[in-house]
Amino acid sequence: MKTISKVLKKDHLKSLLRKLAKDRQLVAPVRNSYGDTLFTEIEALDGVEIDLDNQAQSSLKSFLFPQQQVLFEYSTDQGSAPVYKAIDSDGPTVFFGLRSCDLAAILYMDVIFLKEVKDPYYRQKRENNILISIGCNEPFSNCFCRQTKSGPFMEYGFDLQLTDLGDRFFVETGRAQGEEIIQQWAHFFSPASKEDEKAQYQMRLEAQGNFKRQVLVDLAIRKLKDDLVPEEVWSKLSSRCQDCGGCAYICPTCTCFTINDRKISTDSGERIRTWDACTFAGFTTMAGGHNPVDMKQNRMKRRFMHKLYYDVKSHNRTSCVGCGRCVDMCFGGVDIIKFINMVGQGEI
Amino acid sequence: MNNIYLPNSAIIKEVIDENEQIKTFVTVFRDEMFNRSFTYEPGQFMMVSIPGLGEAPISISSTPTRPGALHLSVRKAGSLTNAMHQLQAGDYLGLRGPYGRPFPLDIMGKDLLFVAGGIGLAPLCSVINYCLDQSGSHGKKIILYGSRRPSDIAFQSDITAWQKHSNVTCLLTVDQEEPGWSGSVGLVTSLLHNIDLNCDKSAALVCGPPVMIPPVLQQLKKNGFTDENIWTTMERYMKCGVGMCGHCHMEGEMVCVDGPVFNKAELNSLKLET
Numbered sequence: 001m002k003t004i005s006k007v008l009k010k011d012h013l014k015s016l017l018r019k020l021a022k023d024r025q026l027v028a029p030v031r032n033s034y035g036d037t038l039f040t041e042i043e044a045l046d047g048v049e050i051d052l053d054n055q056a057q058s059s060l061k062s063f064l065f066p067q068q069q070v071l072f073e074y075s076t077d078q079g080s081a082p083v084y085k086a087i088d089s090d091g092p093t094v095f096f097g098l099r100s101c102d103l104a105a106i107l108y109m110d111v112i113f114l115k116e117v118k119d120p121y122y123r124q125k126r127e128n129n130i131l132i133s134i135g136c137n138e139p140f141s142n143c144f145c146r147q148t149k150s151g152p153f154m155e156y157g158f159d160l161q162l163t164d165l166g167d168r169f170f171v172e173t174g175r176a177q178g179e180e181i182i183q184q185w186a187h188f189f190s191p192a193s194k195e196d197e198k199a200q201y202q203m204r205l206e207a208q209g210n211f212k213r214q215v216l217v218d219l220a221i222r223k224l225k226d227d228l229v230p231e232e233v234w235s236k237l238s239s240r241c242q243d244c245g246g247c248a249y250i251c252p253t254c255t256c257f258t259i260n261d262r263k264i265s266t267d268s269g270e271r272i273r274t275w276d277a278c279t280f281a282g283f284t285t286m287a288g289g290h291n292p293v294d295m296k297q298n299r300m301k302r303r304f305m306h307k308l309y310y311d312v313k314s315h316n317r318t319s320c321v322g323c324g325r326c327v328d329m330c331f332g333g334v335d336i337i338k339f340i341n342m343v344g345q346g347e348i
Numbered sequence: 349m350n351n352i353y354l355p356n357s358a359i360i361k362e363v364i365d366e367n368e369q370i371k372t373f374v375t376v377f378r379d380e381m382f383n384r385s386f387t388y389e390p391g392q393f394m395m396v397s398i399p400g401l402g403e404a405p406i407s408i409s410s411t412p413t414r415p416g417a418l419h420l421s422v423r424k425a426g427s428l429t430n431a432m433h434q435l436q437a438g439d440y441l442g443l444r445g446p447y448g449r450p451f452p453l454d455i456m457g458k459d460l461l462f463v464a465g466g467i468g469l470a471p472l473c474s475v476i477n478y479c480l481d482q483s484g485s486h487g488k489k490i491i492l493y494g495s496r497r498p499s500d501i502a503f504q505s506d507i508t509a510w511q512k513h514s515n516v517t518c519l520l521t522v523d524q525e526e527p528g529w530s531g532s533v534g535l536v537t538s539l540l541h542n543i544d545l546n547c548d549k550s551a552a553l554v555c556g557p558p559v560m561i562p563p564v565l566q567q568l569k570k571n572g573f574t575d576e577n578i579w580t581t582m583e584r585y586m587k588c589g590v591g592m593c594g595h596c597h598m599e600g601e602m603v604c605v606d607g608p609v610f611n612k613a614e615l616n617s618l619k620l621e622t
């Protein structure tokens with residue numbers, strides 16, 4: 001598909017979002033009164049500070065795959081069959097201001113939840129979404145999306161991708177729906193001039209050089225593939241893991257979950273799905289206590305192997321999208337950058 | 349849209365007491381049209397649930413060649429399976445599935461050696477009866493089944509039928525004798541020493557408790573079976589059954605969709621100790 005390029009004045013942004021959010025929820029990075037920037041559902045745009053200067057601390061994961069979600073309610077009645085009533089997910093959303101890594105993470109979740117077997121709850125939340133991403137002229141302090149090939153700009157997956165050009169955004173379309181938006185709300189957009197195109201090209205080029213950290217992802221992938229990671233790397237890292245699951249919860253592509261029943265009364269209740277973390281001790285424990293993945297060391301190994309090796313093997317790309325969020329999250333310092341660089345530099 | 353997480357209600361028609369630990373539930377889906385159209389392959393499993401207690405993966409022990417009722421043989425292992433043991437004919441179970449990669453159909457016509465221990469005979473029952481029901485399948489079938497004690501021997505009615513079948517050799521062994529037992533005593537591996545099969549043209553299917561698998565696989569290798577011809581099922585903790593929740597992950601494979609049936613060569617390539 002040929003992309004269409006336009007320019008959107010920053011003054012017009014909220015008006016456009018107001019239009020798009022008319023029959024959809026709106027989610028964007030919002031700076032709250034505590035100074036935290038979080039992806040937030042916006043009820044009314046007035047007075048809300050959409051923050052495009054800082055990286056959202058949270059990812060978009062919870063909007064498509066909530067931390068806790070009721071799958072269905074059940075009721076039982078002596079002598080008759082139980083009744084199961086599925087709970088619908090809420091409707092379509094405009095996701096605005098997602099970064100390339102956030103977008104790549106959604107595309108990865110699509111791979112997990114929308115394969116031959118479709119997850120009905122994810123699908124409901126994902127259907128009819130509008131994705132408006134913004135490229136990163138200045139990657140944030142822990143970003144390494146260039147090495148995970150998921151940024152700082154994306155080539156696909158978005159409806160509209162913005163580039164900040166100071167007083168205006170350069171706008172590219174990535175899907176038919178993006179074109180429709182530009183056509184339907186034509187009066188917000190103006191044609192992109194040759195200068196705009198040049199400026200955008202320049203921004204993209206410079207962004208590649210603006211990363212603050214050197215993270216040797218490809219080298220780590222190769223070493224994992226060739227089984228060249230010494231056991232000491234795993235043992236050293238796992239000795240500082242506190243088993244809190246924070247890395248998995250904050251990670252936009254950690255999608256493991258558990259399912260449990262909650263009784264509401266003797267004859268009714270609900271089945272609930274909750275985020276889980278493969279680094280937890282009980283994750284693989286089977287009835288009778290037999291655990292095929294014993295020891296913290298092996299559990300940590302599984303998480304990093306999954307992100308950097310198994311997913312490369314099965315989907316041809318890492319499921320780490322290089323957002324750097326786990327770096328700030330882990331107080332033991334056993335984040336993925338630490339691991340990658342330990343492996344890459346042979347430093348133990 | 350079809351909601352994969354919603355169980356279908358099935359009514360329990362009969363409960364067979366296999367032994368102190370194992371009961372077989374003969375179940376029929378409440379929705380008759382669904383019941384008629386429901387089909388599966390030997391080796392697949394169902395997610396079985398009781399509202400309020402959750403779900404567990406249970407192999408289908410019946411064969412699709414005998415449609416109408418689905419057999420689930422359940423060993424008491426914890427909260428859900430204990431609660432299932434309280435159920436009686438007329439009660440309901442929630443079922444979703446069938447899930448998982450079945451045993452390959454192309455081995456069904458070969459000479460087959462089945463080695464099972466305890467509840468491990470459940471998925472193999474499905475394969476064995478499937479093979480015997482196929483007309484034109486004249487391959488030799490050898491069944492070796494180990495139990496703890498003679499009174500623990502499950503699937504009695506199937507065993508009786510197999511022992512009468514001209515194509516079948518069915519040998520039993522127990523760990524501990526009891527009065528009246530005249531059969532063999534010892535591990536199931538001991539039955540493997542004098543097996544009369546042409547290993548090149550046959551396959552072995554092994555299913556049992558984790559402690560049983562490694563010595564059996566070693567003995568089969570000695571007997572001359574190649575890794576490609578040794579099939580087993582892997583057990584992992586499972587929550588979704590459809591390759592999403594991550595719980596059954598095993599060296600890059602999801603046991604619920606890539607297995608639970610694997611051959612030894614596949615397991616070797618995953619660098620798994622077996």
Ligand SMILES: Cc1cc2nc3c(=O)[nH]c(=O)nc-3n(C[C@H](O)[C@H](O)[C@H](O)COP(=O)(O)OP(=O)(O)OC[C@H]3O[C@@H](n4cnc5c(N)ncnc54)[C@H](O)[C@@H]3O)c2cc1C
Pocket residue numbers: 281282283285286287288289393403404405406407408421422423424425426427428429430467470471582583584585586608
């Ligand atoms: C493919 C497959 C086929 C199977 N087929 C059969 C079959 O045909 N017949 C049969 O009897 N069994 C079968 N099993 C085994 C059966 O699924 C288990 O015995 C069953 O899940 C036990 O459930 P429970 O609730 O009774 O056990 P519980 O011990 O009460 O366990 C409840 C759940 O919590 C988990 N758990 C236990 N301890 C912990 C912990 N410390 N932390 C976190 N979680 C924990 C358990 O793994 C279990 O799933 C099969 C298993 C698989 C994977």
Ligand code: SF4
Pocket residue numbers: 247250251252253254307319320321322323324325326327336
């Ligand atoms: S592993 Fe860390 S850096 Fe990679 S996507 Fe997850 S949170 Fe971001």
Ligand code: FES
Pocket residue numbers: 585586587588589590591592593594595596597602603604605
């Ligand atoms: S049981 Fe959920 S992925 Fe296999």
